[in-house]
Each structure stands twice: as C-alpha cells, then as structure tokens.
Amino acid sequence: MDLSLIKVFIIIYQTKNISHAAERLNLSQPSVTYNLNRLRKTLNDPLFIRDKFGVKPTKLAENLYPTFYESIVKIDLAIDSAKNFDPFTSNKTFRLGVSDLGEICLLPSLMQYLVQHAPNIKLEIEEIHSDKVEEWLIEGFIDVAVFNSSYTIMPQIESRNLFEEHYVCIANKNHPRIQTALNLTQYLYERHISIKSSTGHIEIDQRIKELGYSRKIMLEVPHFSVLENIVKNSDLLVTLPSRAAAVYQSNTDVNIFQLPFEVRPFNVSVNWYNHRDDVEARKWFCSILKNIFSTL
Template sequence: MSPKVDLNLIKVFLAIYETGSVSGAAKRVHLTQPSISYSLSRLRSLLHDPLFHRTRDGMQPTFAADKLYETFRTSLMNIELAIASTREFNPSISQRTFRIALSDLGEVFLLPILMKKFRTLAPNISIEVVPMEVNQVEDWLLKGRIDAAVGNLTFLKGKVNSLPIFEEYYTCLVCANHPRIGKQLTLDQFLNEHHVRVSRTTGHSLVEDILKKLKISRHVSLTIPHFSVLPSIIPDSEVIVCLPSRVAGMFAKNGNTRAMDIPIKLPTFEVGVYWENQLEDTVAQQWLTQTIHRELSTI
C-alpha cells in the first residue's frame, strides 16, 4: 500500500526545493526550523529517499526530489486553486504585502500610477518593489519570491501566466538646445553623435540587438545601469539615448530635453504583467495582477 502523505509535508518539500534552505522554507511556510527538519525527516522515511543533501550552496535535491517536484507542485496547485475558487479577497481590509519586480523605468513611470490606485482600493496593503533582473525574474516567479513582474518580458510567455498591457516603441532623447540636431534627427546624426547605453539587465536591449543585426555601430560614450538618472545627464550634455516613448515624453516635459524619432525602423514591443499562481494566496494574487492590468492599460 502506498504511504499516505500529509499535504503539509508536501508544502514543506516544495518550500525547501524552491528556497534551497531549511531557514528559507521556515520563513515561507511560517514554521520553525526544527519543525521543517522534523517534516523533512518524516518525508525521507515515507519516501525512502534523502530528498536533499546539505551542501555549501544550500539544500541540493536528489534525483528523486527533482522527479517529485513538478508532480507535487502541480497537484498541490490544483488543490489550492479549487479551494481558492471558494474564497474571497477583500482589498479594502487586507494587510498583505505584495512583491512586484519592476525596472527603474517602471518605478519612475508606472509605480506612481499603481500606488495611487492601490491607496484607493487597498489602503492597508504594502508594496515591496524588487529591482528587475531579467536573467532572474523567471526563477523568482516560479519559486514564489515575487507576486508579479511588469515590463518587456515576452521571453516569459508560455512559461508563466501573462497579460499584455500596452504596445510601446523607442524614441531618442536629446538636450533641448543641442547644437547639431534640429527638428529632425537624421541617420548621419544618429550614427555620429555620442550615445548613452543602458544595461541589458533592465530588459531594454531591443535597440542594441537591432543595430547589431543591421551591422550598424555607434559611439557609446557612457554606459549606465539605470534609466532614472537620464534627466540629470541629458540636459547638460550633447549625448543621445534611446528609451521607450512614454518615458521619453515624461522626461521631456521639463523643457530641458526633446523626444525625437529614431531614424531607423524598429519594431514595437509589448509591456505586460507576468505572474505564476502561488499556492498560498491565489485569489489575492489574481486581484493584484488584474488591478495592474486594468490600471496600466489606459496610459
């Protein structure tokens, strides 16, 4: 006869697997570390496998644990979704903390819009913004380390849940009194002027990728990790930077800079909200992602 496994033991297994540590699992499921260790001992006895080996890099799963993970996760998810369908989430009284991954552009442009709506609909919730790392965001979502991610993240489609928010395109931002650029930016000017490049980790690498594909080179005189410093750099310099049109328009409102069309045909890109259903609080997460989608779709 197959052993009967307590669902709470499966939650502990998933927490250890996804956090890579007993302490991380304890925080995830709100138990003490001794309780996690005891639950793991019970699982090992029931399944006749060590499941995890303690290493310098954390708790490493065995071959059996790797095989069990997807089955356990899918099964528990289905159970939680069935239960969630009978629950309600009341944002007006909730004190939940939501973790959202945003690039610095998202923080500057999207976050104020979202916070205004959150303060109206859910005045007691807390928002924790996690700086976007495109090479980490999939793992964060799948392991429940964030509730949602917003940005140009189409590589996540088919891997997690998603909703498109709006289409966007790139423009250039230059100082308002640039001595060599008039009302229109020519291709020669674009190629010969000095440029600012922003790190690919923000998720904004489309311009670089297209230029490389077209075998077009430009002189990059400054590389920075974030977009948010640009309003302090562009007005007093003669450099050019490529950035999303909505943000360029926002920066240009101060009168010190101008947004201009890029003299190279570039495709548009999609900004969306991405999430992975979490076992513990699916209804609250659905409220969050639907609110983000509804509020940002109109900008």
Template structure:
C-alpha cells in the same frame, strides 16, 4: 523532520511570540499539557532544548530563533494560500504580493498601480523586485513573484500574458547639444556619444536592429538603470535610446530634445505576465485585474498616464 506535524510548527511559533505555555495554549485553543507535549516532541525532533524557562518566561535558544523565522514565514504563506483559495476580500486583506518590473516601469507605472491597489485594499503589501529578464520566467513558474511587467514576450510554457501599454523607442539629448532642431539623421546619430543600459533590463530591441544593420556607434557610458539618466543628461551631450513614455517623463524635469529614431524599430507592447496555475487563486486574480485597471485606464489623473494618453503611439 521530513514529516513534522503542522501543529508542532504552530506551537513553536506561538510559544516564541508569547514566551508563555499558558498564553500559547489559550491562543491555540488547546490545553497546557498539549503545549508541553508538543514542545517535548519538538525538542526530540530538533535535538535542542528550544526554550529555557526563566523568570521572564520561556526564552528561546539560538536554534529556536532560527526556526521561528522560517516557520513564521511558512505559516503566513500557508494560511494566506488557503484563505485566498476560499475567498478574497481586498478591503480586509493584508496579503503581500510580489511584482517584477524594470526601473522604467517603476517610474512610469508604479505610482498609479500603488494608488489603485491601496484604494481597494489599503492593507495589502506590494514588494517590487528589479526585473532580470533572463530569470523572470523561473520567478513566475516557481511563484517567487505574482506577476511581471515587461516588454519582451515570455515564451516559457505555463506563463500567460495580457497587453497593458503600447510603446515605441525614441532617442533624447540635452537641448543644448541637439544636432538638429527637427529630425535626426542616421549620420548624426552615429556621430553622437551614447549612454546605454544592458540587455538584462529587458530593453534590447534597438540594439538588435543596429546589430542587424551593421551600425556601430560610440558608446561612452554603460549604466545599470534608467533612473540615473535625468541627472546625467542634465549636464552632458550624451544621447540615449529609450521608450517614448519615459522620454516624456524625463523631459518634464530636464530640457531634452526628443527625436524619432533615424532607423526603423518596431513599436512594442508592454504586458503583464503571470503563471497559469495562479488563475485559480482569487487573490492573484484580483491583483492582476487591479494592475490592468490601473495602467489600462483606471488612473488618468496620474501624470504618466495623462502623458501617455496625450499622444497615440505610432
């Protein structure tokens, strides 16, 4: 099947959906003998009957059902790629975009991104993939995702980036267990029990600094995602290092004390990354532009954006 005609694929997909040679011919604007000929070619190529004529129509075999899933997805991608290269109308599009981001990004940025996208393109689909920092370069290069939002710069050739948000790290603890009403000393920081998130989340800068300073702290809990932290911090004395924007978001629902870190960690930029080759696609360009507009100033009515703009990042 290395050189299978694209028209044969369209015939199988349409025949599967209509269960009728007549309807397939009408919808593909060909004759019924053409559909029958295409079906015969498919049967020869696949070494399977593919469809069996019954009183209810053309019933697909197991092989046809398996092929339909793959062929239908492939046709959607091919048609979308061709149409988006020529022209892209957000208001009429039903295209699916894939965005990789951390659970922090989901909590802080996804609501305003989604609202901004759907205001311009109510029919588009957005699929969010959990960011895996060690794999995201490959995802972008292979086209598995349209874009990725993360704080760690991606240095792989063929990937471009644009700044969207400035951030810094702080540490938080339930107010009941705060060791100091004001600033936090390094000794207090070390004595406290800590919860941490693995480096695969994309947030390892504070850990790098602690390692370079030879500072060891008591780690009592390791969790895979930041999103569980508000529930944990509500009733425990655990301390957590996390970005300021998320600290403020958490503090809106949990009584938290937010401290500046008692050691220096450089501020960092959150950026959107994409594959260089996708620049030529009008659809991909619109998608990136919409995200940048939403996060960079197109959504000040969003609570996370309002909080971010309420204080200049250090």
C-alpha cells in the same frame, strides 16, 4: 511538524538567501536561522549550504520542496476559500517584477491607487532579469511580472499584452548639436547611454547592427530610472520607450526625437503562473495593473 518551519523552509528555498527570506517573512534573520536549525535537527540534514550568492538546497531539500509547497498551497487555499478577498482590508504582500519602464511609468500611479483603495497591501519590487522571470514566477519569488517579453519564451507562464510601445531618443534641451531634428549621421556621431541587455532592451543595437552600423556607448546602466541628472548635465543621447521619455520630458529639460531608422514596436505584457493559491487576489492585482497602464 510545526507549520511555521515549513513556511520558513519554502521561503528560503525560493529566495536562496537567509536575509531575503527574513524580509519576506517579516522576521529577524536570527529568528529565521533558529527555525531553520530546528528543521535541520528534525530532518537530520543541513537542507541549505552556503555559497557565494547565498545558500543552495541539498538533495533532500530539493526532494522535499514540491511536497512542502503543495501542502502549504492547499492550506492557504482552504483558508482563502473561507473568506473573500477584499483589497481594502487585505494585508497581503504582492511581489511585482518590473522592467525600468514599469518603474518609471507604473509605480507612481500604482502606489497612488493602493493608498486609496488597498491601504494595507504591501508591495515588493524586483528588478526584472528576462532569463530568470519564468523560474521566479513558478517558484513564487515574484507573483506577477510586467516587462517586454517579446524575446522571452515562457511556455508555462500565462501572459496578457498590456500595450504596444516604441522607442524614441531624448537629448538635453541645450544640446550643442541637436535641437530640432535627429538624422542618422548625428545619431551615429553622438555618444550614447545604453541599458543592459539582461533587462530585455536589445532591439536598438540589434537593428543598428542589421543596418551595418554601430553606436558609441559611453555609459551602460541597469535601468532608465537613474538617468535624469545624467541627461540633464551632459550631451549624451538615450534611446528609450516613448512613455518613459514622456516622463523625463515632464520632469526635466529634454527634447524627444523620433529615431532616424525603423525599429519594430514591442509589447509590454503582464505575466503570472497559475498557482492554486490566492487566485482571486492575483486576478485583482493583474486587473489593476492593466487598468492603470491603460491610462498612461
């Protein structure tokens, strides 16, 4: 059987989407469909059936995936063992899952480093969904995840803490009511922008609820990186990690305030699954992430 067909099968299985598989494989969507149809004919099974989110595997596909994946891993491992990983010449693609904090704080420095030290490496970014990270890492949809994993139990995943982070509040520098300090009454009176809990940011509203209060949420967004113009042109408050707040303060006119109530700090960690392929490349990538975050 043609090895390229097996690789197409694996990527479709991991992404559950033909167009996403085409992007991962750097092929056109018709080429992926053509190769999939060849494999379907060989195995006399549809392998993947369309659903509203993309495609889902048939029973045969579910049975074949572990064997196909292990075979490809062994082949890739044999190839990798014959050559040392050199980031400067490697054209590997790393798939990185990051939280909004990572988008804002890590990506600019990471891209600057890669341009200088690993110019042929490609980076693909996926927005973190805390309830899917373990599955994504195990299935190879992403190689590494950087996020607040304090509330995510992932027994099969390797994890290393990068740094401790805490929340602060930012407001427009010309805010009509808040200028020099922020007390609890003001915090509860003002309207807020919140981040969806699926990204892992649940500490603030949990703590406010524990204190017997609630805050006025006017806008809920999937991540912090979309907020700059909104904060600059409104009186809405945003509670966010201190490193992200510092980035906003350097780019726009905002004030940073300590929260008027205690909230436990949290750890941002780098997480990966011990696939047997690309061990040296993954070690290198994780070390780069750790080194870059240590300077932020």
